[in-house]
Amino acid sequence: MFRASTSTAAATSQSGELPARIAWHRPLLAVAAAMTVLAIVSSIGLIVDHREVTGLPLWAKPLKFALSIVIYSVTLAWLIGLLRRGRRFAWWAGTISAVLLLVEMVAIVGAAVGATTSHFNVSTAFHAAIWGIMAVSIVIVWFAAMVVTALLVFGGRRGGAALGDGARTVAIRSGIVIAVIGMGLAFLMTSPTAAQLDNFQGIAGAHTVGLADGGQGIPILGWSTVAGDLRIPHFVGMHALQLIPLAALIVELLMKRMPALRPERFRVAIVVTVTALYSGILLLLTLQALAGESIVRPSTLTTIVAALLYLSAACAITVILVLGARRRAQRGQTALSTRDRWSHGSLG
Template identity: 45%
Template sequence: MNVRPWNRPLVVFTGAMILLTPVCLGGLVLDPRELGGAPIWAKPLKFSISFLLYAPTLAWMVSLVRGERAHRVASLAATVVAVASTIEMIAIVGQVVRGRASHFDVATPFDTAVWAVMGTSIAVLWVANLVIAIVLLRERSLAPSTAWAVRLGLLVSLIGMAVAFLMTSPSGAQIAAAQATGEMPTVGAHAVGVPDGGPGLALLGWSTTGGDLRIGHFVGLHGLQVVPLVALGLLLLAPRVAALRTELVRTRLVLVAAGAWTGLTLLLTWQALRGQPLLAPDALTLGVAAALVVGTVLAVGGVLSRAPRGDDREAVAA
């Protein structure tokens, strides 16, 4: 089987994020400015680290596509992702240099144009990821556990990305302020039930007084890494754990992991939409979280209890 190179534009973009990350760290140390109650360089730092994880993972996934036509489609989509991500980072860093918010800021025509470009790039990025996911859903050359880890990692990531679209609508407070003053300098928000820029977790900035849609967005987005890492971990454990030595068992556990991560993403998004801080869940949230944990444990136990033993492993593998 031919080994394809990783998508070059995504690799170049990863290199750019490697260079940008220490620049943002330097900005945190040397630039005292704040924006929205947080250090002004915190946002580009978070985005650069997130992209540093996301871009090489996607580049690797595209390299798994074997068919010539399918690989061309996936490579083109990956190149679109790299370009859209670059545009987004240029907008974020450029607004930091100007001392302006990159998200939701429509106070001036220029800021509105920047936000419109960013919104477009985010939508394009989502569609390009969807194209790659569809291509990999049709890929038949991979081992089942790897194939499903890649497919479901992408699909969970798409759900996480889609959470960002919930942030773009004007909040009730913004609509009320616009009706009272005739102006709406910001459209959309991360927080739910409280204004953006209030008390938040260190560096992450996630609200500690209200809901925050960034949490579900972050968790879902990085399902792209988590689900394939589960598949890799199971493969590495297989020589030592007899129950994991069949492809069928590892595939089922990957499905359970993807389901659990999807459930966690939806739970955190639902919690945020109810205006509830991450660290102050109510009884209903805790109950649903407990059900998710118990369901996941029971599913894992069920898979392992049905794992073949001894010679049965060879029969299943065959």
């Protein structure tokens, strides 16, 4: 079964290029395909079904989760395929994730069909059981992601995983570590609020901080525009898995136009800087949400800290590029001097 689901990746070249063939995890790709279909169906639902749940269109949550799972499943299927050591263990972790992600979506779609909320709903024994299944499922998915993370991070560069050069390796490893942290931030939403404890209405847990769920929010996403919202750092953290490796890819593409980026250590330094910036922004968004502060109405302190983070990253990247350019120029001068000495020696 394992052999049928994967193929042997080609050996990594000495230049650090990724293998030409990747042993994609097929069960996760199947989940991604199913979620793509669900995303289309949910988009149609948004058009033809105008009912709302907690102030949002009924089919907005299935659409959001379907798209998120598509991205997550494809990325995890790719990462598992990069592994050389522990691939069988990772394959089972990915397969369990695939099954439980489907369980999660069945519950979400079922709640949408019933015109009710899926998350935090303990209003009846049936809804409490469904919410319990969802909670257990997503915790197991989280642990499965940690298994893959451990194999990627601690597998070692020799035979552990075919991640490519140093910059890609840092990007992939840091991206999945931050993504696991982002997934873990969901636990902050699962405790009942003080208002819910004082006046229990069958809901135990909330996305927003400072106000009840269902107020003014960003269209489709639903993120609160009047209170803190823990979905924001959860979302940003999870998608470090895609965004940080994307940053590494952009740096690699810029290498053709910017010779200063050709030495690997300078690309690694830029990826480390981007990772530090991403981590700082994630921490800031988490503290902002916990403080009950809206993402669109940041306090003066939040604005200053964010500006300092971006400015620090910009300065660091500028210094890296300047050092890279100087190094490139010095190497060019050295090569020219060597050529001149050889030329004069030949003439003599």
